[in-house]
Amino acid sequence: MLIFTTFFANFPTKASAVELGLEAEAAILIDAKSGKILYELNADQTLPPASMSKMMTEYLLLEAIHQKKVSWDQEVSISDYVYKISQNRSLSNVPLRKDIKYTVKELYESMAIYSANGSTIALAETIAGSETNFVKMMNDKAKELGMKDFKFVNSTGLNNKDLLGMHPKGTGETEENMMSARATATLAYHLINDYPEVLETASIPVKKFTKGIDGEGITMLNWNAMLPDIPGYLQQFAYQGVDGLKTGSTELAGYCFTGTAVRNGMRLISVVMRTKSQYARFEETKKLFDYGFSNFVEKELFPEGYQLKKQSTLKVTKGKEHEVEIAAKEPLTTVIKVNEEELYEPKLILDEKALSKDGTLVAPVKKGQKVGYLTYEYKGENNFGYLFDDGGLHETVDVVTQAKVEKANWFVLSMRAIGGFFVDIWSSVASGIKGLF
The missing domain is CATH 3.40.710.10 (DD-peptidase/beta-lactamase superfamily)
Known part of the structure; x- marks a missing residue:
């Protein structure tokens, strides 16, 4: 159920320089x-x-x-x-x-x-x-x-x-x-x-x-x-x-x-x-700015409330509900090359510290509780990366729960435990019988 995607997929690879004719x-x-x-x-x-x-x-x-x-x-x-x-x-x-x-x-x-x-x-x-x-x-x-x-x-x-x-x-x-x-x-x-x-x-x-x-x-x-x-x-x-x-x-x-x-x-x-000269530095800077403003734009890749299709919920242990929806708290915006939106794929990074060992949330769960963050993986070329080794970490938005989940009372938890006990027995018996044939 729990798919933990690694952030290293977002790390850049160096690309050959675009030819701007810089002197x-x-x-x-x-x-x-x-x-x-x-x-x-x-x-x-x-x-x-x-x-x-x-x-x-x-x-x-x-x-x-x-x-x-x-x-x-x-x-x-x-x-x-x-x-x-x-x-x-x-x-x-x-x-x-x-x-x-x-x-x-x-x-x-x-x-x-x-x-x-x-x-x-x-x-x-x-x-x-x-x-x-x-x-x-x-x-x-x-x-x-x-x-x-x-x-x-x-x-x-x-x-x-x-x-x-x-x-x-x-x-x-x-x-x-x-x-x-x-x-x-x-x-x-x-x-x-x-x-x-x-x-x-x-x-x-x-x-x-x-x-x-x-x-x-x-x-x-x-x-x-x-x-x-x-x-x-x-x-x-x-x-x-x-x-x-x-x-x-x-x-x-x-x-x-x-x-x-x-x-x-x-x-x-x-x-x-x-x-080469006092004014050449401005002419060369103009080439850089012209390239930047003509070819790049600040773009909202994923809106507020964005959910990954394959991971829009997390299971909840000991809760009145068995799962809770999760979504981006804010829109994820970044500077991209014009018309390259299709080359950015969403990546969900779940926070292991916020989850149990089996990858679930444990009730009670608050609405707006952070469970990880949303980032992206760039599939295009000419990716020069960031000034800083952890640069991609600055282009993330929190992923939070969309509702609160109260802890189930002792009776419900007891019934679930009993039900789970008989399910385990039945599974063992079924497996043993199946092994005879």
């Missing part, structure tokens, strides 16, 4: 809700992420804000190290002053919008006391988030040689942060899902930084040229639905970009690494 050394495209990978190219190759590293600084800052270890209006004094870095206008910076203090929010905005390196180091010092301590936090958090193929040596993503001999202790003078496209996408996935407010700042196309040198303001034009409201000549790269996330470039990294866009309720995250 990037590595790339990946994922569904931001589930972490499902829609496209990948050299996704595990470790490359310098440049200022895309600042997504980890953003993550740790937002985490500290939520934990009330740091506040937005907290004032920050500028150290000698931060001051010297911030004066280098060949790098992305707002020149900071030592004679005034800046709020955490001001520094954060200059980092998220303008990729200001001095501001980033100032935030690292505020959170951890020193950039050296902060780098340890970055690497520890990366492991906690399930990132693989990464190494952080500073908070900014610059090459250490640009830090004027003041790079974090224990790191090499010419070292640079390293991440794979998959690791970068993993970081972006957690940043957007854990702290979605990051997009409120990342999507600001232009803003004035008022505390410049001698009180002069600095216009911060967002380096993300794909923002729909980006002004001037950059409008040629604007893309509907883009609201983040982080650009990066160094001599070693080339030009890279982690982008995110939402259309019709479906949010995608893309990463392109080592493209």
Whole structure:
């Protein structure tokens, strides 16, 4: 009666990459809700992420804000190290002053919008006391988030040689942060899902930084040229639905970009690494977004109340009724390739802990009691899997009982036991007689 189906049927197999003509050394495209990978190219190759590293600084800052270890209006004094870095206008910076203090929010905005390196180091010092301590936090958090193929040596993503001999202790003078496209996408996935407010700042196309040198303001034009409201000549790269996330470039990294866009309720995250120019990274990202939004759709595979034909009920022991119906508590929705609904088969995974040894429920049973979950098995091709080893577990809905079953009284249970006793005797006698002939 009890059919226990294994979840391993849902585990993905790698597929050959769809040809998009990408001019990037590595790339990946994922569904931001589930972490499902829609496209990948050299996704595990470790490359310098440049200022895309600042997504980890953003993550740790937002985490500290939520934990009330740091506040937005907290004032920050500028150290000698931060001051010297911030004066280098060949790098992305707002020149900071030592004679005034800046709020955490001001520094954060200059980092998220303008990729200001001095501001980033100032935030690292505020959170951890020193950039050296902060780098340890970055690497520890990366492991906690399930990132693989990464190494952080500073908070900014610059090459250490640009830090004027003041790079974090224990790191090499010419070292640079390293991440794979998959690791970068993993970081972006957690940043957007854990702290979605990051997009409120990342999507600001232009803003004035008022505390410049001698009180002069600095216009911060967002380096993300794909923002729909980006002004001037950059409008040629604007893309509907883009609201983040982080650009990066160094001599070693080339030009890279982690982008995110939402259309019709479906949010995608893309990463392109080592493209040929400042604007090529947006052109290559456009190819990924065009592919994703044209070929994939968020679809309800199985509605609320869905029942498998061969397993719509479970037997109940010691109950007034002998069985109870079970069904999906919520609809199961996922991102699928257009017109591929027929390639998704339902899979019921029953919870052994909720059942007796013989695979039945034991009365009393509550209405809405969880007995397992519903997932799916994909029968198509080009299945790249998920960012995480247990990714498929995030695309499930609970399966619950549809009615309550009260426990039968002692008399009914006794009669059933007696009836079962005589049935067993009769079966034994019948089998013995049958064996004579």
